[in-house]
Amino acid sequence: MSRMGDVLAGFHAAWEFESDSVLIRFERGIRTPKLFQALGERRIPHEAVAAVTLTPGKRGTVVLHAVPRPGADPLMEAAAGQLKESGDPYRLVLPAERETLAEYYADELRAAVARDDGEPSERFLVAAPEPPLQFKAYDGKASFDGESVAFRWFWTGASSAKWKAGDQRFRVTDLSGVEWRSPELFEGHLRLLHRESSVARPAQADQDPASVVFGLGYGPVHESLPFAASVLAAVRASGAAVDTGAAGSLPGAAVRAARPDPADIADRIRHLGELHKAGLVTDKEFTAKKAELLAEL
Numbered sequence: 396m397s398r399m400g401d402v403l404a405g406f407h408a409a410w411e412f413e414s415d416s417v418l419i420r421f422e423r424g425i426r427t428p429k430l431f432q433a434l435g436e437r438r439i440p441h442e443a444v445a446a447v448t449l450t451p452g453k454r455g456t457v458v459l460h461a462v463p464r465p466g467a468d469p470l471m472e473a474a475a476g477q478l479k480e481s482g483d484p485y486r487l488v489l490p491a492e493r494e495t496l497a498e499y500y501a502d503e504l505r506a507a508v509a510r511d512d513g514e515p516s517e518r519f520l521v522a523a524p525e526p527p528l529q530f531k532a533y534d535g536k537a538s539f540d541g542e543s544v545a546f547r548w549f550w551t552g553a554s555s556a557k558w559k560a561g562d563q564r565f566r567v568t569d570l571s572g573v574e575w576r577s578p579e580l581f582e583g584h585l586r587l588l589h590r591e592s593s594v595a596r597p598a599q600a601d602q603d604p605a606s607v608v609f610g611l612g613y614g615p616v617h618e619s620l621p622f623a624a625s626v627l628a629a630v631r632a633s634g635a636a637v638d639t640g641a642a643g644s645l646p647g648a649a650v651r652a653a654r655p656d657p658a659d660i661a662d663r664i665r666h667l668g669e670l671h672k673a674g675l676v677t678d679k680e681f682t683a684k685k686a687e688l689l690a691e692l
Contacts, residue, residue, distance in 0.1 A: 405489040429617035443467035443520035466515035473623040477577040523628035530618035532607035560604035575623040578609035
C-alpha cells in the first residue's frame with residue numbers, strides 16, 4: 396500500500412490512505428451533501444471493501460468508488476440501496492486532471508483489498524454513528540440513547556391509532572432490526588422490527604406505533620439514516636439477528652417509558668398552547684389534552 400498518511404482530496408471529501416484502512420474526512424461546506432456533513436469522518440477498514448472502481452463522472456470529473464462489502468457497514472445496510480449517487484459516502488469525485496493520481500491510488504487500494512468474492516461480512520466492520528441521537532419525523536420525535544428507542548407523538552401529524560397507543564419505548568434487546576424508507580421516496584418511514592413475530596403489524600407505517608413517518612421536510616436523510624444505522628448496529632451488538640425489513644419480522648408490543656421527563660411534558664404543553672392559540676385545536680381539545688399531559692407527571 397502507499398505511504399501511510401497519503402491524502403487524495405476531491406469534491407466534498409478527502410481520503411487518507413492508511414496501512415489497514417481509508418479514513419474519509421467530509422468537508423462542511425455549504426455545497427457538501429448534508430449526510431456527509433452529519434457523518435463528519437468515517438474509517439473504512441480494507442476488509443470492509445469488496446472492490447474499487449475508477450470511472451468517468453459528470454462535467455469533467457472522475458469518480459473513485461470503494462464498493463462496500465455487503466453486511467460490513469450499518470449505514471449502507473440501513474440505506475438498502477436507496478441513496479442517490481451524489482449521497483453515496485463511498486464515492487470520491489475528483490477533477491478529471493487528477494485521473495492519473497486517482498488511478499494510482501485505486502490500484503494501490505485494489506492490491507490492499509484483494510477481495511471480490513462477493514461474500515457478505517458476518518459482522519459490521521465500519522463504526523455506526525454514536526448515540527444519543529434524535530430527529531423529528533412528521534408524526535413524532537424519535538430518540539435513541541444506545542439502549543432503547545423512544546417515539547413521542549406530535550399532536551399534529553400522528554394518527555389516532557398512535558395517539559391511542561401512546562408514546563412508545565423499545566428496548567434494543569427486543570428488536571431484530573429496522574426498516575428505513577428514504578424520505579426522498581414516496582411515503583418514507585423508519586419502522587422498528589420486533590423479535591417476536593406473532594403479532595401482525597399494520598400495513599401502513601402511519602398506523603404502526605413501531606414506526607415514524609417522514610414528509611414535508613421532516614425526517615431528512617442526514618438525520619434519519621444515521622439514526623437507523625446506529626439502532627441497527629446496537630441490535631447487532633446485542634446478539635439479535637439483524638433485519639432491515641425482510642418479510643416475516645413483525646413488531647410486537649412496545650415497552651412504555653416508566654417515568655416521563657417533566658421537561659418533555661412541559662415542552663409538549665407549550666406546543667399544545669401554540670396550536671390552541673393558532674386556532675388549530677379547540678378549547679375542549681386543549682383542556683382535555685393538557686389535563687392528560689399533566690396527569691403523566
